Amino acid sequence: MSQRIELNRRTFLRTAGMTALAGAVSTNASIASAAPSATAEPSDGVYDFDEIYDRTGTHCTKWDAQIKKYGKENIEVAMGIADMDFRVAPCVTRALQARCSHENWGYGIPADSYKEAIVAWNKNRHGVEVDPDSIHLAAGVHPALIAALRAFAPPGSKVLMTTPIYSGFYSDLRETLTVTADSLGTLENGRYSIDWDNLQSQMDIDTNALILCNPQNPTGNVWSEEDLLRLGRLCLERRVVVLADEIHCDFVTKGNKYVPFASLPDKDVVNNSISFKAVSKTFSLAAMKSAYFFSTNQDFLDRVNVHHRPDLNTLGIVANEAAYREGADWLDQLLPYLDANHDFVEAYAKEKMPLVDYTKAQGTYLAWLDVSKLADKIDAKGKADAANKTSETRVTPEGIVQRWLVDNAHVYTNTGSSYGAGGEGHMRMNLATPRKLIELAMDNMAAAMDKL
Ligand SMILES: Cc1ncc(COP(=O)(O)O)c(C=O)c1O
Structure with missing residues (x-):
């Protein structure tokens, strides 16, 4: 792990007040015992989307599946899959808790x-x-x-x-x-x-x-x-x-x-x-x-x-x-936060990542990154061609970029090649996460690319 990444990680964990971002997958019993008893209803009505809400150990695809595949030391920021890292809107937890208090789970009909x-x-x-x-x-x-x-x-x-x-x-x-x-x-x-x-x-x-x-x-x-x-x-x-x-x-x-x-x-x-x-x-x-x-x-x-x-x-x-x-108010507060996440990534890529281009999305919380210059720089195509001589499953240049980002920046993103024609030279990054995590991911990727 590079000095810069190590520094970022330490600074980040201190700021976030977390002891471990990438924990081992736990049992359902340990999840339940660790779960907060109250919902995150803000007293001032303002939701805190900057809160780092640790999802590891909950069997979630976004974090735990990547940790399982690549090892926890290789996943500092999991930026794939289209779901969000925030606490759910409190009205959802309240409704679930109320329904759970009725202890019968027979067949139902939708109201x-x-x-x-x-x-x-x-x-x-x-x-x-x-x-x-x-x-x-x-x-x-x-x-x-x-x-x-x-x-x-x-x-x-x-x-x-x-x-x-x-x-x-x-x-x-x-x-x-x-x-x-x-x-x-x-x-x-x-x-x-x-x-x-x-x-x-x-x-x-x-x-x-x-x-x-x-x-x-x-x-x-x-x-x-x-x-x-x-x-x-x-x-x-x-x-x-x-x-x-x-x-x-x-x-x-x-x-x-x-x-x-x-x-x-x-x-x-x-x-x-x-x-x-x-x-x-x-x-x-x-x-x-x-x-x-x-x-x-x-x-x-x-x-x-x-x-x-x-x-x-x-x-x-x-x-x-x-x-x-x-939940409308929760969503209304979330939308400008996500918008600013898109702005952040667009500006960051422009200023500090000469090998990555990003044009702000019109919708979704996903960033479609053009990584074709990075792919060329690491000879992703040559490496994929070589791998395909022996691999039973087809290796794409984007698969090589994905692995390179995991190994060198400890950031997981989705391969462009899985999105049909035109996905070449792209990676998809999920921005529905606290800005600090996006910053960490971008810093890690920039540091890794600076070394090329
Ligand atoms: C465009 C689109 N359709 C459908 C789905 C699947 O949604 P769900 O399984 O939550 O119904 C997704 C999930 O990422 C999606 O992005």
């Missing part, structure tokens, strides 16, 4: 009030009217999306996506035996736009569905009404159903606006779509396994529901409803 909360959130925050009867619940976006793919895209048919796009969609396509049709966006000044000619050329007889991601993970695009209408009309014309994944919709950075597909001013376009959403990103409730989808097209919903089994989790519903009903 009507949950759908009412979904309708109110979508109307109040995004101006879209959703008919409660058109809302269907799911144990996550993936099961719902898989059911929709089964309904509209038979095995062997193509599913269109503008890329780079969320890696999880590729596993949904594998699951449904459908074929990926990537339409690579045009990249200019760090910002992607849809390559309309390419997109149109791929809408052939074998293409029945398009997955839209708005805001787009990992590129951070927030699609304009004009783009969405153009895309929607093209899909309608070519009989391609739009599966609109808008799970990141509550995260847009300053000056940007999320336009729900369901709010577009063309009824036929809207009727050719299904929207997929969840509380899981907005309030970091991913482990609660709860999502929902809706459409104005009853025939579409009927077709999806033939393949959909809505397994639900009582605590998930309780947590989700509480967040939508009472």
